[in-house]
Amino acid sequence: MNASTGTPRTLGLAACIALVMGNMIGSGVFLLPAALAPYGWDAVAGWVFTIAGSLVLAYVIARLTVLMPDAGGTAQFITRAYGPIAGFAIGWIYWISVIFTNVTIAVAAAANLSSILPALHRPGLGALVSIAFLWVTTAINLIGARAAGMTQLATTALKLVPIAVVFILLALMLGSGRAEVAPFPAQGFTSAGITASAALTLWALLGFESASVAADKVRDPARNIPRATLIGTAVTGIIYLLVCSGIALTLPAAESRSGSPFAAFVAHYWSPGPAHLIAAFAVISCLGALNGWTLLQGEVPLAMARGGELPRWLAGTNARGTPVRALLLSCALGTLMLIANSLQGLVALFTAMALLSTSATLWLYVGCALAALRFRLVVPAAVIGLGYALWTLWGAGLVPSGASFLLMAGGFPFYAWARREGRKLA
Template sequence: MTSPPQHTRHAARPLGIAACIALVMGNMIGTGVFLLPAALAPFGWNAVAGWAITISGALALAWVIARLTVHLPQAKGPPAMIAAAFGPVAGFAIGWTYWVSIVTANTTIAVATVANLTPLIPALGQTPLIGVGAALILLWGLTLLNLRGAQVAGSLQLVTLILKLVPMVVVVVLILLALCRSTAVVAPFPSEGFALPAVTASAALTLWALLGFESASAAADKVADPARTIPRATMIGTAATGAIYLLVCSGIALLLPMAKAQSASPFAAFVSHYWAPGPASLIALFASISCLGALNGWTLLQGEVPLAMARNGELPAWLAMTDARGTPVRALIVSSIFASLLLIANSLQGLVAIFTAMALLSTSATLWLYLACAAAALRFRVALPAAGLGLIYALWTLWGAGISVSGLSLVLMLAGLPLYWWTRRSTSLSSPAQLPEDTAG
């Protein structure tokens, strides 16, 4: 295997605990939370149970990934952990699929950012080409920002996290005031108790909103003191995000009349109902900031994942090239080109259609990573109770995502294998002395 260029070996590690928590929470709090109350409103209290299951599953998987990070300190991200457990082919397959999920997630988030701006700029939603053009501008704008280095991207992530929490805090305060003043009418608990089909359906809906708790581990090569920082950031970020989601989404769904809760902007409807229409008009702006922060965080990862795979000899070596700051310039640009092609290929569809298709594909592709991480933890006998729960949860949600979507993500996983074998063969030919090691996988 040929060695990467010298200046790629000493990448800077500018992400501390605050930046890592911001990366985890910023990547999790993005597009889903502002629309989820509308989708969950018909399920009532069953949605609360659904949140409890989803948050528990996310925490179990987050703990598994955190402990694997400590157990395998030399592994640069979850795909490398899976390779250590099941071999290089498995590591590549999951890493490739995760890269696909990040690229599709960025497409999804860019579209959602534009969609949230349509109340302020109606033309963005009236003509598909204008909306797609705006999404492309956002994609490349954040790519250019990340090309300036992880420290700049991490600073923006911290700022956008603070801003995106503003509407969450407003809703929490309004919920507490409404309950204390007895001005809220809480939806009654169903006399028949929880209904398993409704709980399952609501839990499946919440999955997209909780993707991203692995973000600190995926950016391990940019994290200062990763063995301590990544587990702490992962668990703190996941627990805090889960608590915010549970309180905010459940509060809106249970305290608003059904017709208002199912509106296109349930956050704005809640603020308008319990406060005033004026402040509610700002929700679209804060929702866009939330999406922008998530797009920034995922853009950082869309460079780090292929960078780590290229350094492991699983992708062409030229993707391992970085600049003096350790920024994976080529990997970032290639990822953004792929995301742009996805947007252009779907440019004749409306924003909602593009968002739905890309969100489902990204969710299903990410689930393979969670499933493999849980299996790797069982293989190494790390975090055993959580690993067992995480494996069951990942299998359940992968099945719940639907056969067609999960099947498509599996096809995309297999589609990357020819590139892997070509890369390994090229590497073996360029380093004959290492041929036995390189062809072992």
């Protein structure tokens, strides 16, 4: 039981690792080989930088959680380091990024399903299915954190099946010499290619902070959160490096850039029949990630409302401690975003939302690194993490990064509303 809020702590180490890995192993692993194929070997270097940078940032965030186990979420680290305005700005843009992430993952689930049901390529129908996915996972989370955690454990186990199949198939093809690996370019690695691919690969690893964000629901957070964060990040990063790079470098260019590169790989080196099964598992994987991120899209505004940074209406929970209002509002905003962009194709919508979500989330990582520096906590790691986050923010592009900054500024009217509400109650 959380003594400060009275809510039960239902997530143990296994559920925390499943939350971290489940939030990262989602749409990214199944679609990134297509996005990274044009970068060739530069993407391999991009993965190395991303995994290293993510581990450093994960370590910084985990240490901040141990220092402030009662903070109630990662955005509160920035509040305690630099004041309520800075904390609100980071918390607000992170909440928006979680909504963007959920929209992106729902679209990815629909895109993978379209390889089985081609009718979903029609933009309106694809958006409708994506909206249905959003509300199904919201309904699961409305039951409570325990139901969400059990769902996460089940979907994490299921989503590893297609990854294992591709990994074994890849090893067999390389061992037998049937797979033709793209040759290493004569000019070597290029800085532009590494930077661009690193911004894309980070999208796949977003979520390593998940256990810290849900600290309010974690048993023994000072022990379980750092372990779950580092274990989940390291294991996921290695899986991504091997599987995504293997597909991108061994599949013909035209096939690797398909909407379902995992299924294309299985069809090319095995048979079209199993490829449909792989696509089905990819949908399950996306829904598992969506379930975990839906948990966060309720916890983030809940913590901010309790801290007086958002209207108190969002602080309401039911008897199980579930932030019903925050979950419903977040899902409604995601639904409106999908409706507004329903005329776009699924691939175009996924790409735009992925870049915007990555840029928005990077502000949280920048803030956490700066908070660690303010508290003189793991200073070398904080400096490295800050440099990596700023470099990746630049690599994401001016338009997504600029848009995320404007969205961050757009939250201050709600902050002023919450402050006026607090003064009236005082």
